[in-house]
Amino acid sequence: MDTPLDYLYSFGPAADPLVKLGWGLITISLLVTAIIAILLLVAIFSRRQKARPDAEGHLPITRDSGGMMLIYIGVGISTVVLFASAVWTIFTLAAVASPARAPTLTIDITAHQWWWEVRYQNDKPALIFTTANEIHIPTGEPVRINLATVDVIHSFWVPQLAGKMDVIPGQHNSTWIQADKAGDYFGQCAEYCGVQHAHMAFHVIAQTPDEFASWNRQQLAAVGAPQSETLQQGQNVFMTRCSVCHAVRGTIAGGNLGPDLTHVASRGTIAAGLLVNNTDNAAAWIDDAQALKPGSSMPSLHLSPQELTDVVAYLGSLK
Amino acid sequence: MELDVTDTDFYRTPIISQASDPENAARLQRLWETPPGLRGQLTTVDHKTIGIRYLVTAFAFLLLGGLEALMMRLQLAHANQHVLTPEQYNQMFTMHGITMIFLYALPVLSGFSNYLWPLLLGSRDMAFPRLNALSYWVFLFSGLFIYASFLAGDGPNSGWFNYVPYSSLSYNPGQGIDFYALGMILLGISTTVGSINFVVTLFRSRAPGMSLNRLPILVWGTLTASVGNLLAVPAVSLAFLMLWMDRRVGTHFFDDGGGGNPLLWQHLFWMFGHPWVYAIVLPAMGIISDGLPTFCRRPLVGYTPVALSTVATMFIGFGVWVHHMFATGLPPMSLSFFSAASFVIVIPSAVAVFAWIATIWMGRPVFKVPFLFFASFVLLFVIGGVSGFMTAAVPLDWQLTDTYFVVAHLHYVLLGINVFPVIGGIYFWFPKITGRLMDERLGRWNFWTMFIGFNLAFFPMHISGLLGMPRRIYTYSNGYGWDTLNFVTTIGAFLFAIGVLLFVANVALSLRRGEKSGPNPWDASTLEWAVASPPPPYNFAVIPTVASRHPLWESHLSEEGSDSSVLDRGPLLAQGRETMGVTVLDGEPDVILKMPPDSFAPLVMAVLLTALCYSALIHSGWLCALSTVGILGCLLIWLWPTALVQSVKCQTMDVHYD
Numbered sequence: 011m012d013t014p015l016d017y018l019y020s021f022g023p024a025a026d027p028l029v030k031l032g033w034g035l036i037t038i039s040l041l042v043t044a045i046i047a048i049l050l051l052v053a054i055f056s057r058r059q060k061a062r063p064d065a066e067g068h069l070p071i072t073r074d075s076g077g078m079m080l081i082y083i084g085v086g087i088s089t090v091v092l093f094a095s096a097v098w099t100i101f102t103l104a105a106v107a108s109p110a111r112a113p114t115l116t117i118d119i120t121a122h123q124w125w126w127e128v129r130y131q132n133d134k135p136a137l138i139f140t141t142a143n144e145i146h147i148p149t150g151e152p153v154r155i156n157l158a159t160v161d162v163i164h165s166f167w168v169p170q171l172a173g174k175m176d177v178i179p180g181q182h183n184s185t186w187i188q189a190d191k192a193g194d195y196f197g198q199c200a201e202y203c204g205v206q207h208a209h210m211a212f213h214v215i216a217q218t219p220d221e222f223a224s225w226n227r228q229q230l231a232a233v234g235a236p237q238s239e240t241l242q243q244g245q246n247v248f249m250t251r252c253s254v255c256h257a258v259r260g261t262i263a264g265g266n267l268g269p270d271l272t273h274v275a276s277r278g279t280i281a282a283g284l285l286v287n288n289t290d291n292a293a294a295w296i297d298d299a300q301a302l303k304p305g306s307s308m309p310s311l312h313l314s315p316q317e318l319t320d321v322v323a324y325l326g327s328l329k
Numbered sequence: 330m331e332l333d334v335t336d337t338d339f340y341r342t343p344i345i346s347q348a349s350d351p352e353n354a355a356r357l358q359r360l361w362e363t364p365p366g367l368r369g370q371l372t373t374v375d376h377k378t379i380g381i382r383y384l385v386t387a388f389a390f391l392l393l394g395g396l397e398a399l400m401m402r403l404q405l406a407h408a409n410q411h412v413l414t415p416e417q418y419n420q421m422f423t424m425h426g427i428t429m430i431f432l433y434a435l436p437v438l439s440g441f442s443n444y445l446w447p448l449l450l451g452s453r454d455m456a457f458p459r460l461n462a463l464s465y466w467v468f469l470f471s472g473l474f475i476y477a478s479f480l481a482g483d484g485p486n487s488g489w490f491n492y493v494p495y496s497s498l499s500y501n502p503g504q505g506i507d508f509y510a511l512g513m514i515l516l517g518i519s520t521t522v523g524s525i526n527f528v529v530t531l532f533r534s535r536a537p538g539m540s541l542n543r544l545p546i547l548v549w550g551t552l553t554a555s556v557g558n559l560l561a562v563p564a565v566s567l568a569f570l571m572l573w574m575d576r577r578v579g580t581h582f583f584d585d586g587g588g589g590n591p592l593l594w595q596h597l598f599w600m601f602g603h604p605w606v607y608a609i610v611l612p613a614m615g616i617i618s619d620g621l622p623t624f625c626r627r628p629l630v631g632y633t634p635v636a637l638s639t640v641a642t643m644f645i646g647f648g649v650w651v652h653h654m655f656a657t658g659l660p661p662m663s664l665s666f667f668s669a670a671s672f673v674i675v676i677p678s679a680v681a682v683f684a685w686i687a688t689i690w691m692g693r694p695v696f697k698v699p700f701l702f703f704a705s706f707v708l709l710f711v712i713g714g715v716s717g718f719m720t721a722a723v724p725l726d727w728q729l730t731d732t733y734f735v736v737a738h739l740h741y742v743l744l745g746i747n748v749f750p751v752i753g754g755i756y757f758w759f760p761k762i763t764g765r766l767m768d769e770r771l772g773r774w775n776f777w778t779m780f781i782g783f784n785l786a787f788f789p790m791h792i793s794g795l796l797g798m799p800r801r802i803y804t805y806s807n808g809y810g811w812d813t814l815n816f817v818t819t820i821g822a823f824l825f826a827i828g829v830l831l832f833v834a835n836v837a838l839s840l841r842r843g844e845k846s847g848p849n850p851w852d853a854s855t856l857e858w859a860v861a862s863p864p865p866p867y868n869f870a871v872i873p874t875v876a877s878r879h880p881l882w883e884s885h886l887s888e889e890g891s892d893s894s895v896l897d898r899g900p901l902l903a904q905g906r907e908t909m910g911v912t913v914l915d916g917e918p919d920v921i922l923k924m925p926p927d928s929f930a931p932l933v934m935a936v937l938l939t940a941l942c943y944s945a946l947i948h949s950g951w952l953c954a955l956s957t958v959g960i961l962g963c964l965l966i967w968l969w970p971t972a973l974v975q976s977v978k979c980q981t982m983d984v985h986y987d
Contacts, residue, residue: 012808012809012810013796013797013809013810014797014808014809015796015797015798015799015809016795016796016797016810017728017795017797018795025728027724028724028725028727028728031722031724031725032719032725032728035718035719035722035725036719038715038718039715039716039718039719042711042715043708043711043712043715046682046686046707046708046711047708047711049686049690050686050689050704050707050708052690053686053687053689053690053694054689054694054704056690058693069626069693069695069852070626070693070885071626071627071628071852071854071882071885071886072626072627072692072693072885076691077630077631077684077687077688077690077691078630078631078687080630080683080686080687080690081630081631081634081680081683081684081687083683084679084682084683084686085676085679085680085683088675088676088679089676089679092672092673092675092676092718093672095672095718095722096668096669096672098722099665099668099672099721099722099723099724099725100665100668100669102722102724102725103661103664103665103668103723103724104661106724107661123500161494161500162492162494162495162500163492163494163495163591165656165731167799169728169797172727173656173724173726173727173728174656174727174728174730174731175656175658175727176656176657176658178591178592178657178658179494179585179591180585180586180590180591181591181592181658183657183658196797198797198799199799200656200730200731200732200799201492201731202487202488202492202495202731202800202801203495204419204495204500205415205416205419205486206415207799207801207802207803208415208799208802208803208804208805304414304415304416305415305416
């Protein structure tokens with residue numbers, strides 16, 4: 011069974027100690043529950059003289075002493091276990107508070123209702139670029155994530171790489187992630203943020219440093235001019251219908267209300283993880299986004315069939 | 330008996346009389362009875378009537394909230410369902426939370442406490458009967474007010490926790506949030522006056538000899554919860570007022586752009602919210618601590634530790650609110666503090682758990698239906714407790730929070746610690762309230778259906794939570810491994826609902842055809858079982874004198890002390906509606922309390938307060954001015970002095986209060 015948000019497995023040092031702590035406390039919890047259940051069953055069903063009504067029909071009432079010992083022992087053991095758990099918790103907290111070495115890569119994540127803007131920071135302004143809903147990171151490297159929101163509170167969560175960190179207006183929260191193994195890690199907004207909170211997913215793609223470097227170069231490249239009549243038509247449709255909200259670097263499309271689409275064809279999903287990125291889904295999304303993700307800012311464009319084919323082809327060319 | 334009589338208006342020696350004297354009963358009946366008819370219904374201040382109204386109203390809200398839950402479970406039964414639209418789903422889970430937490434969980438316990446307190450304490454009514462009536466009416470109206478948002482076409486949709494800025498005007502322009510905010514301010518008035526009433530009743534209005542170390546644990550639980558509410562409710566009333574002002578007056582308390590802080594909302598909300606969680610479980614734990622021993626045929630093991638742990642839970646409960654905010658980016662140092670406090674709060678709960686187990690262990694259990702609910706509660710309490718213990722660990726909570734693991738936890742806590750004791754408590758006290766026993770056979774069906782349904786519904790949520798299923802999502806797709814678990818949860822939810830229906834059916838049947846119970850069908854130990862079932866309007870024909878924790882078991886428990894309680898003879902107090910006022914700690918007779926007659930004032934006041942909130946909703950200055958003037962006038966009538974307090978100048982009976 012595939013369980014991509016399952017946090018009892020982890021693939022990086024920001025999450026590994028959490029898994030250990032998790033299994034530890036689960037084990038304690040199951041043991042405690044089992045012990046109490048057994049005590050309870052024994053207490054209820056242990057053989058003893060049954061209460062028999064007296065001559066007037068009243069059940070007798072007794073007060074044997076000795077029960078206090080159970081309270082002393084039970085509470086004593088509980089206290090020791092709790093103390094140990096608290097100490098373990100504080101050590102775990104210290105272990106994941108910051109990465110072992112300072113991150114070399116910093117990514118600014120801006121949460122929107124209901125998608126994620128991803129901006130790769132660099133000391134050289136020319137090397138800064140923006141993408142959406144898909145975060146690529148090099149394996150084995152700690153990555154600093156700075157969190158901001160343009161609207162309400164969201165929460166950044168990649169269960170198999172790190173715990174949650176809320177994204178709160180006016181507050182500079184940051185966290186860090188590190189993947190020790192290449193792979194596609196699922197992320198999800200974890201704080202209720204409105205009508206499409208359910209569809210605010212993202213992906214963290216961990217690649218070997220070489221692959222990451224080549225991905226990075228490709229993302230920095232500007233978009234070339236359309237190579238065919240269809241693509242030209244598609245670009246025209248895009249400029250008239252889409253560019254107010256969406257940007258494609260290298261063209262006049264500079265909208266910043268929706269995801270940057272410069273290299274949209276290189277992404278695995280669209281609509282914040284809702285749909286696999288292919289021609290059919292892209293067409294369905296552009297045609298009637300409100301049917302697929304009611305309430306999102308993306309309108310149902312209802313383009314003519316020709317326009318739709320052209321613009322989908324154009325977007326498909328933005329590799 | 331030597332009586333030192335001073336013949337002035339201020340001093341009176343109560344007449345000592347026999348409880349069995351029929352003339353006394355007739356006289357008291359005339360004094361305390363609420364006349365039949367609509368007028369009587371609207372003016373009554375009888376704590377028993379108010380208690381039953383609380384129970385019935387809260388239960389109606391439970392059924393409503395349950396329906397909302399079932400609709401959500403249909404939507405989540407499979408991946409990609411379209412039973413509800415996203416907006417409808419969000420309104421459902423919001424109203425489900427509001428209904429269950431605010432309109433069911435505390436009010437139902439207030440119902441028990443209102444009904445039982447004077448009976449448990451040996452008094453004739455609560456300290457402030459009219460305040461009691463006001464508390465009920467305001468609760469009812471605030472519930473209707475919040476639900477009226479649906480009629481206005483726009484229910485609140487931002488969760489019961491209502492985080493800003495999603496609940497601010499920019500992102501939530503409809504009126505739903507205003508209904509919620511103003512309704513909560515109204516409900517806060519009900520909770521506050523109700524809590525004041527409980528606290529004062531406990532300190533003042535008990536039977537002579539009912540010293541603090543003889544109080545039933547239910548009384549400790551409700552007292553602790555009430556003091557907690559008095560300290561916690563102002564935070565949330567203030568928060569909702571500030572939110573409403575942000576939305577409609579133009580302030581910027583929570584608006585980051587205007588110099589406010591969205592996180593302030595979370596602090597205010599959880600400073601209230603977490604103590605509130607304890608307020609809605611401590612009285613229910615009291616039901617267990619008082620009910621369970623009756624069916625184990627022995628007193629509770631560890632009365633003093635359990636009473637103290639009740640108070641300790643509330644006290645520590647004020648220091649753990651941040652564990653709802655572990656992922657908000659607070660510094661690790663403060664997280665560690667709140668994490669440790671959250672671990673510490675487990676200790677008093679452990680005291681209670683081991684006390685209950687020891688009580689069963691050392692006793693001889695009688696397997697009646699209430700026992701089934703009470704004993705199973707212990708297990709559910711522990712499951713809810715250990716999952717809470719896991720969320721106390723900050724780094725682990727960064728994973729657990731806002732997943733279904735927390736949904737599982739909170740339902741084990743709220744259903745396990747509130748609903749199971751409440752249903753068990755109804756089975757237990759139904760004969761006292763109605764004079765008839767509930768059906769035992771149907772009761773067993775009811776219990777097992779609820780117990781199995783509950784665990785089937787909520788246990789799998791732990792696992793779907795560990796598999797990363799986030800809370801408050803209106804749908805999910807295949808491929809996350811949540812499908813089967815959610816389907817099982819939905820089946821369990823419906824099974825649980827059938828269990829609740831069996832309970833309702835049992836109540837309906839037993840009301841008409843239940844076996845007559847007599848005053849004390851369970852052979853229980855506390856004062857409420859000393860009077861007829863249902864109790865007469867004046868509760869006790871003479872004020873009893875209490876000499877132990879178990880007045881009705883004294884003949885069985887020789888070591889309870891050398892004195893015995895006197896229930897058949899005592900002060901009559903029948904010159905108008907009167908009851909005994911005692912000293913705070915020892916419960917020595919102090920004053921005769923003059924109790925008010927039935928009155929329209931509470932209902933009128935509740936209507937005016939609701940009108941005031943409505944005027945804020947519709948921005949009507951006229952209505953606001955009118956209702957404010959009305960409220961002041963009503964207060965004047967309410968507080969108009971009619972009687973003088975009369976001190977008792979003597980001890981009522983020859984009992985040592987040690």
